[in-house]
Amino acid sequence: MTAPAASPPRVPGGAGHPDRAWPCDGPLVLGVRHHGPGSARAVLAALDAAEPGAVLIEGPPEANALLPLAADAAMVPPVALLAHAVDDPGRAAFWPFARFSPEWVAMRWALARDAAVRFIDLPAAHSLAADPSWGDEEDAVPGGEPVPRADPIGALAEAAGYDDPERWWEDVVEHRAGADATRRADPEAAGRTGREAAGRAGPEAADRALAPFAAVGEAMAALRERYGHRGRRRDLVREAHMRIQLRAARREFGDEVAVVCGAWHGPALTARSTAAADRALLKGLPRVRTEVTWVPWTHRRLARRGAPPGRGPAEGGGGYGAGIEAPGWYAHLFDAPDRPVERWMTRAAGLLRDEDRMVSSAHVIEAVRLAHTLAALRDRPLPGLGETTDAIRAVLCDGSEVPLALVRDRLTVGDVLGKVPDTAPAVPLQRDLARLQRSLRLGPEPSERELELDLRKDNDAARSRLLHRLRLLGVGWGRPAVGRGSTGTFRETWRLRWEPELYVRVAEAGVWGTTVLSAATAKAESEALSAPALADVTSLAERCLLAELPGALPVVMRAIADRAALDADVGRLAEALPALARSLRYGDVRATDTATLGEVAAGLAERICVGLPPACAGLDADAAARMRARLDGVHSAIGLLPQAAELGGRWADVLRGIVRRDSVPGLIRGRSARLLLDGGRLAGEEAARLMGLALSPGTPPADAAAWIEGFLGGASGGGMLLVHDERLRSLVDGWLASVPAGAFTDVLPLLRRTFSAYEAGVRRTLGELARRGSAAAGPVGEGAGAPGFGSGLDERRADAVLPVLRLILEGERV
Structure with missing residues (x-):
C-alpha cells in the first residue's frame, strides 16, 4: 500500500521565527x-x-x-x-x-x-x-x-x-484555568x-x-x-x-x-x-x-x-x-470554546428530548448548578465527568439509570466514525469494497442497525450478495437475523455494524483476489477442496448460492459428489442433506441453475432412507438426542427437494419402520410417530394406540418419558396437540398418575424439559384442563369436546379463514 518514505523536507521561510530566541536549551x-x-x-x-x-x-x-x-x-x-x-x-x-x-x-x-x-x-x-x-x-x-x-x-x-488517577489528571491537566484552556484549539487558524x-x-x-x-x-x-x-x-x-x-x-x-x-x-x-x-x-x-x-x-x-x-x-x-x-466527553472538552458544563447539559437535554422525555430549560439550569455544587464539595476546580453524570442522573433522568445509559452511550462515548480521503493507499480489495458500498448506498456505520432486504429488488439482491460474500471471506460486517415481517425466502434481515478491525480482515482476504467476487470465489474453491466433512461442503454450497458465486459451484459440486460417494456414515449424510435442500430453495429464489445439486441431494436422500433405521438402533441418551436432531433435519429437507412427491412416501415408510423397532430409543420412536402424525400419514387413533403401548405398565418409566419427549417435546407444535386432543392428554395424565414414587424422580427431569418448552399460555391452559379433570378417553365428536372448547368443528367459521389464508400464501409465492 505504501513504501517507507524519506523525511518531508523543511520548506524555506516556514516555521522558525528569525527574531525569536529558542525558549530552552536543547530540543x-x-x-x-x-x-x-x-x-x-x-x-x-x-x-x-x-x-x-x-x-x-x-x-x-x-x-x-x-x-x-x-x-x-x-x-x-x-x-x-x-x-x-x-x-x-x-x-x-x-x-x-x-x-x-x-x-x-x-x-x-x-x-x-x-x-x-x-x-x-x-x-x-x-x-x-x-x-x-x-x-x-x-x-x-x-x-x-x-x-x-x-x-x-x-x-x-x-x-x-x-x-x-483519572480524577487527578482531569483536575491538574484537563481543567487547567487560563486562556490556553478556554480558547478553541484550531491548528489551521494558528498556522495563519x-x-x-x-x-x-x-x-x-x-x-x-x-x-x-x-x-x-x-x-x-x-x-x-x-x-x-x-x-x-x-x-x-x-x-x-x-x-x-x-x-x-x-x-x-x-x-x-x-x-x-x-x-x-x-x-x-x-x-x-x-x-x-x-x-x-x-x-x-x-x-x-x-x-x-x-x-x-x-x-x-x-x-x-x-x-x-x-x-x-x-x-x-x-x-x-x-x-x-x-x-465523547473529551471531544466536547476540546471543542467547547467556553462554558463546557453548560453546553454539555444542553446536549444531554436535547438527546433526552429526542427520546420523548420531558426536559425543560429549568432542568438544564438546575443540573448545571448541581454539577458545580458537587465539584465544590469534592474540592475540584471544575465539574468533571463524574459531577456532570451525577447531575444528569439526578435532575434530567429523575434518578433513573435507564435514560442515563442512553446519555452514556450516545454522548459520553458516542457513535462517531472518522473519514479518510480516497487518495489514501489501500489494498485493491478494499478499493473494490468501497466502490461497491458507494454504488449500493450501503456505507459503513459505527452503530448497529437492522437492514431489511427484499430480494425481488435488484439493489437489495446486490446488497445481499455483497454481505454473503464478505461473510464467506471472514469480513463480518453483517450477520443474518430473524426478521419481524414475512418469512418468505425472498426476504432477508441483517444486523450491520462496521468495526475498524474489519480493515485488517479485508487486508487478510486480499490474498484471495483483487475484487470481492474473485476473492470469495477463490476462497470457496479452496475450502471445498480442504473441507474435512461432507456437511462442511454442503454448507459451503449453500453459502455459494447465497453469495451467487457461479464460478465456485462446479468445484463445490464435484467435492460434494466425491465425498458423498465415499462417506458411509448415515449420521454425516443426514447432517449434510438440510444444507443441500436449503441451497436448492435459495437457488430457486435467485434463479440459479441447481439441477446438478438436486440430483446429488436426491441420491443422498435415498442413501439416508436405506441406512437410517439400523443407524437408530442401540443408541444411548446423548446419541439419541443427536439422531433426533438429524431426523428433524432430514424430514424438513425432503419436503424441500424437487423429488419430494416420490421421496415423501419412501420417507414415511422409513419412519413407520423406526416406530415399530423396539431397539430404537423411545425418544426417536416418539419423534417419528409425531412426524407421521403431522404429515397426515398417521391416523389419530393409531397415534393414541402407539402412545398407549409406549406408556403401558410394562415399559420402564424412563423409556416412556423419553417417548413422550420425542412425541410432544421441542418444536412439536408447542403443546397445542395436548390442548386439543383429549384422548392423548388423558393417556399422558393416566400414565403420569401411575408412575411409582421411586421412579418419578427419574422421569421428572425429562418431563420438565418437555413441558418447559411450551409457551406460558399453553402451560397455563394445560394446567387448567388438568385441574378441571377430563372425560374418559374417547373420540372427539359432538358432545365430547374438551372443557373450555367447542364440541366440534364449526365449518362455517373455519371456511371464513380461507380467503385470508389464500392471500397470505399467494403473497409468499410472489
Missing part, C-alpha cells in the same frame, strides 16, 4: 497523555510559543509518507494508522488519533506552518515481526525481586492525595496567525506555555529514577530508536526541534546516551515487510481497552491505558 520535549484534550491544548500553546522548525511525533516511521494526508480536508478524525505485515496481514497494529489527541494537533500544526514533521517511534517492521509479548517480561534486580510495574499517573495521583502572535508574545507567555511540560517532565524523571523502565524492556528499545531519530533531526535543524511523546518517555529522550549504545539495543531485531495506510476509526473503539483482534501488538501510542472511557 523541546512535550510529554503528553495520549488522547488527552488538556494535553492537546497545552501542546498547541507550546508550539505557538516555541515555533520549532521540526516536530517529531511518537509513531511508526513507515507512515511518514502519509503525514501530508492529515492536512487533507477529507480527513476527519477519529482516524488511525494501520500497519500490517505484507505476507501475513493478520499481524497488524493500529495507531489511533482523535481530534483531541496531542499528536494529531502537533501534526496538523506542523503541516499548516510548513514545518518538518515525522514519526520517530520503533518501526512497525520490527514491532510486527516480534512476538506480541516481547519486551513485557518481568526483570529482576540483583536481590531477586521483580521490577514493579509502575503506573506513572497513579503514582503522581497518590502523591497528590488522590485515590483515582501564529507567526504574528509569536512575534508579539514575550518570554513570560512562552514560560507559561512550557511550564506544564517542565513540571510533568520533572515528575516523570523522579518516577523513572525509582521504577526504571517499569519492567518493560520493549520501552528501552523504543526509546533508543527515538533518541537516534532525535539526533538526526538536531543535525538537520539544530536545537529548534519539538518532540511530542508519551510523558513517561520524555526523560529518556534527554538522558545521556551514546549513539553506539542505542544502536546496540536495536541490533538483531527481527524485521518483516510492512504496509501502512490511514483507516477510519470510531469513538466507540477508542473507548475499548486492549489490543484489537489480530496477532500484532496493541494499539500504538502506549500511554497509560489503551482505552479512554469517555471519548
Whole structure:
C-alpha cells in the first residue's frame, strides 16, 4: 500500500521565527497523555510559543509518507494508522488519533506552518515481526525481586492525595484555568496567525506555555529514577530508536526541534546516551515487510481497552491505558470554546428530548448548578465527568439509570466514525469494497442497525450478495437475523455494524483476489477442496448460492459428489442433506441453475432412507438426542427437494419402520410417530394406540418419558396437540398418575424439559384442563369436546379463514 518514505523536507521561510530566541536549551520535549484534550491544548500553546522548525511525533516511521494526508480536508478524525505485515496481514497494529489527541494537533500544526514533521517511534517492521509479548517480561534486580510495574499517573495521583488517577489528571491537566484552556484549539487558524502572535508574545507567555511540560517532565524523571523502565524492556528499545531519530533531526535543524511523546518517555529522550549504545539495543531485531495506510476509526473503539483482534501488538501510542472511557466527553472538552458544563447539559437535554422525555430549560439550569455544587464539595476546580453524570442522573433522568445509559452511550462515548480521503493507499480489495458500498448506498456505520432486504429488488439482491460474500471471506460486517415481517425466502434481515478491525480482515482476504467476487470465489474453491466433512461442503454450497458465486459451484459440486460417494456414515449424510435442500430453495429464489445439486441431494436422500433405521438402533441418551436432531433435519429437507412427491412416501415408510423397532430409543420412536402424525400419514387413533403401548405398565418409566419427549417435546407444535386432543392428554395424565414414587424422580427431569418448552399460555391452559379433570378417553365428536372448547368443528367459521389464508400464501409465492 505504501513504501517507507524519506523525511518531508523543511520548506524555506516556514516555521522558525528569525527574531525569536529558542525558549530552552536543547530540543523541546512535550510529554503528553495520549488522547488527552488538556494535553492537546497545552501542546498547541507550546508550539505557538516555541515555533520549532521540526516536530517529531511518537509513531511508526513507515507512515511518514502519509503525514501530508492529515492536512487533507477529507480527513476527519477519529482516524488511525494501520500497519500490517505484507505476507501475513493478520499481524497488524493500529495507531489511533482523535481530534483531541496531542499528536494529531502537533501534526496538523506542523503541516499548516510548513514545518518538518515525522514519526520517530520503533518501526512497525520490527514491532510486527516480534512476538506480541516481547519486551513485557518481568526483570529482576540483583536481590531477586521483580521490577514493579509502575503506573506513572497513579503514582503522581497518590502523591497528590488522590485515590483515582483519572480524577487527578482531569483536575491538574484537563481543567487547567487560563486562556490556553478556554480558547478553541484550531491548528489551521494558528498556522495563519501564529507567526504574528509569536512575534508579539514575550518570554513570560512562552514560560507559561512550557511550564506544564517542565513540571510533568520533572515528575516523570523522579518516577523513572525509582521504577526504571517499569519492567518493560520493549520501552528501552523504543526509546533508543527515538533518541537516534532525535539526533538526526538536531543535525538537520539544530536545537529548534519539538518532540511530542508519551510523558513517561520524555526523560529518556534527554538522558545521556551514546549513539553506539542505542544502536546496540536495536541490533538483531527481527524485521518483516510492512504496509501502512490511514483507516477510519470510531469513538466507540477508542473507548475499548486492549489490543484489537489480530496477532500484532496493541494499539500504538502506549500511554497509560489503551482505552479512554469517555471519548465523547473529551471531544466536547476540546471543542467547547467556553462554558463546557453548560453546553454539555444542553446536549444531554436535547438527546433526552429526542427520546420523548420531558426536559425543560429549568432542568438544564438546575443540573448545571448541581454539577458545580458537587465539584465544590469534592474540592475540584471544575465539574468533571463524574459531577456532570451525577447531575444528569439526578435532575434530567429523575434518578433513573435507564435514560442515563442512553446519555452514556450516545454522548459520553458516542457513535462517531472518522473519514479518510480516497487518495489514501489501500489494498485493491478494499478499493473494490468501497466502490461497491458507494454504488449500493450501503456505507459503513459505527452503530448497529437492522437492514431489511427484499430480494425481488435488484439493489437489495446486490446488497445481499455483497454481505454473503464478505461473510464467506471472514469480513463480518453483517450477520443474518430473524426478521419481524414475512418469512418468505425472498426476504432477508441483517444486523450491520462496521468495526475498524474489519480493515485488517479485508487486508487478510486480499490474498484471495483483487475484487470481492474473485476473492470469495477463490476462497470457496479452496475450502471445498480442504473441507474435512461432507456437511462442511454442503454448507459451503449453500453459502455459494447465497453469495451467487457461479464460478465456485462446479468445484463445490464435484467435492460434494466425491465425498458423498465415499462417506458411509448415515449420521454425516443426514447432517449434510438440510444444507443441500436449503441451497436448492435459495437457488430457486435467485434463479440459479441447481439441477446438478438436486440430483446429488436426491441420491443422498435415498442413501439416508436405506441406512437410517439400523443407524437408530442401540443408541444411548446423548446419541439419541443427536439422531433426533438429524431426523428433524432430514424430514424438513425432503419436503424441500424437487423429488419430494416420490421421496415423501419412501420417507414415511422409513419412519413407520423406526416406530415399530423396539431397539430404537423411545425418544426417536416418539419423534417419528409425531412426524407421521403431522404429515397426515398417521391416523389419530393409531397415534393414541402407539402412545398407549409406549406408556403401558410394562415399559420402564424412563423409556416412556423419553417417548413422550420425542412425541410432544421441542418444536412439536408447542403443546397445542395436548390442548386439543383429549384422548392423548388423558393417556399422558393416566400414565403420569401411575408412575411409582421411586421412579418419578427419574422421569421428572425429562418431563420438565418437555413441558418447559411450551409457551406460558399453553402451560397455563394445560394446567387448567388438568385441574378441571377430563372425560374418559374417547373420540372427539359432538358432545365430547374438551372443557373450555367447542364440541366440534364449526365449518362455517373455519371456511371464513380461507380467503385470508389464500392471500397470505399467494403473497409468499410472489
